[in-house]
Amino acid sequence: MDEERSDLYFGVTHQPCGFTSGVVAQFDGSEEPVVRELIQNSLDALLTPGNTSKGDQGAGSFGLGHHAAFGASDLRYVLYAARFRTEDGELASIASGHTILASHRDTDSPSGSIFAADGYWFRRGQGESAFDGTDSSYPSEPPSMLAPHLDDMHDTGTVVCVAGFNDFRRDEDDPVSAELICCVAAANFSVAVHESNLIVRVKDERQDLELDVTRENLGRILKPISGQRRAPKQGQIRGELAYNAWKTISEGLSIELAEGESLRIRHLPTSGQQPTRVHVFRRGMWIDSQVQGLRDSDFAKALPFDAVLMLDQGSDLEELVRSAEGPEHRGVDRKRLDEGQKGELRKCLEEIARRLRREVGKREDREEFTPPGFASIFGHELRAAEPALRPRLPSGGGQDLKPVEGGEVETKAGEKKIRRAGVPRPGSVPSYRSSSRPGKEAQVVEFHLVVDEEIAESFEVGIRLRLVSGSDGTCEQPLSDIWVPLLEVSDGKSSQRSEDSHGGDLELTLPLGSGEQQLTITTTAPISQLELLELDLVRRQLMSE
The missing domain is CATH 3.30.230 (Ribosomal Protein S5; domain 2)
Structure with missing residues (x-):
């Protein structure tokens, strides 16, 4: 290290530094060893976001996952070293490091420039030319703490050092990191491991622990998470699926x-x-x-x-x-x-x-049947569900509405056509809001009504009340709402009373306008469940005389 001095280099903020190398952008990971990502300018991608694109062959990747290591470093510092073969077949080394601290002012600069939070370990004096597409800025010798591990390699390989490792601040009774790494590898790469295309070995020197993920112990690793019905994170495979997939692969x-x-x-x-x-x-x-x-x-x-x-x-x-x-x-x-x-x-x-x-093959155990008591609702009385009409009366018609008098109507061709009596007048639903409270008498309900749109003088408003059944209208056999017969409606200015003093009408009309108003509605019988009561308004064209 005496021959090659290196320093941490912090770039000035708002100054572009770094790009994704073209070499890494085309790296697929399926044909060449991972160490090739660390040779010749590919360290650029490791130290920068590293988003890749595979063109028409695939969607690329969201980074290389290297930022995950900083959460385990109390020093927020990660060092890298790799050994690779040159074009001549000779073994060579390359190294660097990355720290994420905080932006800070350059005290040696008269201008007081603000340095970025990210610092990179480069050759001294080479920081300004970093990320230029070459490997000239990167030290060729690894840091002393990584050198022994690199020397242990007989061929190519990579060493990553998380300085100030804190084990992600896990509790003492939590699974150790080595076990979690093995579990994730087994769940996500069970086919590769089962076919012996992948062997994962995790060594934890602090815990004096060394674990392997192999074809032989794949089931034992996945068994503890076989009851996991929720994925640890969105997009990850949950333990139940991983274990079932392994059973299918092996059996x-x-x-x-x-x-x-x-x-x-x-x-x-x-x-x-x-x-x-x-x-x-x-x-x-x-x-x-x-x-x-x-x-x-x-x-x-x-x-x-x-x-x-x-x-x-x-x-x-x-x-x-x-x-x-x-x-x-x-x-x-x-x-x-x-x-x-x-x-x-x-x-x-x-x-x-x-x-x-x-x-x-085809299953034969799914014949339809109706179990006893199915679709029965217990209340004041037993009411079995049966095919029902639409839960709401259509705005343009319904029962017991004023009939249209017979007569002649002019068609488009100018011919006279007999109008069929009994066809309800067309209607539409205005925009409104309402709230209710019980009146002084058991058969009286008061409504605070706000009509949010203008209603022309050529229209009157039909008023209805219904008790909602609570049945989902999308069901095959929904329960109908119950329409409440009305005796009288009044807004303080005008009123209308049903001609049938006993049976009442399902709709009475008033010439309502826009804005706030109070409605008083008298029904044929007391309403015990006021919370189920809904007010319906229908705008109808006045009949021309």
Whole structure:
């Protein structure tokens, strides 16, 4: 380190520093080791946001996840070192560091420039030329605390040091970080681990703990979270799905599909509560368990099952899923595809669904029946639900409305046409608000009414009262609202009384205007449940004489 001096460099705020390297932007991670991200100008992406784009081949990534390490550092300082092979095949090293502190003033500068909060470990005097697309600013020797670990590597590799590690300030009885890392790796990469394409090894020197995630212990790691019905974070796989997917991978029937596609199916008991699931994995990584076209509702007539769809390189469906999964590599969002790709994806998934239905068979235990007492409501009396009319009278008609007198009406052609008697006058609902309280007598209800729009003189307002049933109008057999017969309505200026002093009318009219007004309504019988009472207004055209 004596030959190569390095310092932390803080750039001046409001000055651009850093960009995503073109090399990293095209890095896929499926064909080359991760260490290639740290060679030649790719440290630019590690120290800056690192958002990537894969062009037409995929959605890229939201950063490289390196900011997560700062939450575990009391010093807010992370160091990196890597060993790689040059174009000549020789081993070489590269290093850097990143700290996130607070913006501060440059005391050595006459202008008192404000430095940014982010500081980077570069060669002394090379900070100003950082992020220029070359590796000239980065030290070629690792920090002393990382050097021994880099020397232990027989070939290429990467070392990350979280200075002042605080273990994310976990409580003593919380699972240690090593266990959580193993659990996340097992849940999200169960296919890759089961096929021995991935082995995860986590070593915690402070706890003197070393854990592995392998094909042999995959089930043991996932078993403790098998009852987890909610994901730890949005977009992550929950433990229940991860464990069921592992069981299907290890125990299910294997079915080969097109090149790069394979299925594992595990039959479920018909009497169980576990829904049908199709877990989609791409290149060993979990993507989604609720893909449109492969949901439980798409297999309603099939025997229940749990399936894992594994997509690998060379599959057309794998390319479509990759394009639709988004930068977080979670979920299949068809809106990311063009119309042609949407059609191709739909056809591929429909073919997968047909193959699954054919393999599992059709269920015969879903015959419709009505259990005793179903759809019965217990109140003052037992009232069984039956097909009912619409819960509200239409604004343009209804029962016991004033009939339209017979006569002649002129048609568009100028001919006279006999009007059929009994057709209700057309109506519409004005904008209004109301509140109620009981009157001095049991059959009287007072309403404070606010009409929010002008009502022309050529209109009068029909007034109705109903007791709401509380039934959901979208039900197949909703209970009807109960319309209350009226004896008289009055607004203090005018009133109308029903000609039937016993039975009353379901609608009485007044020449109401806009604004606030008080209504007094007398019904044929006392109303015991005033909280269920609703006032309905209908604007109707006055009859021309």
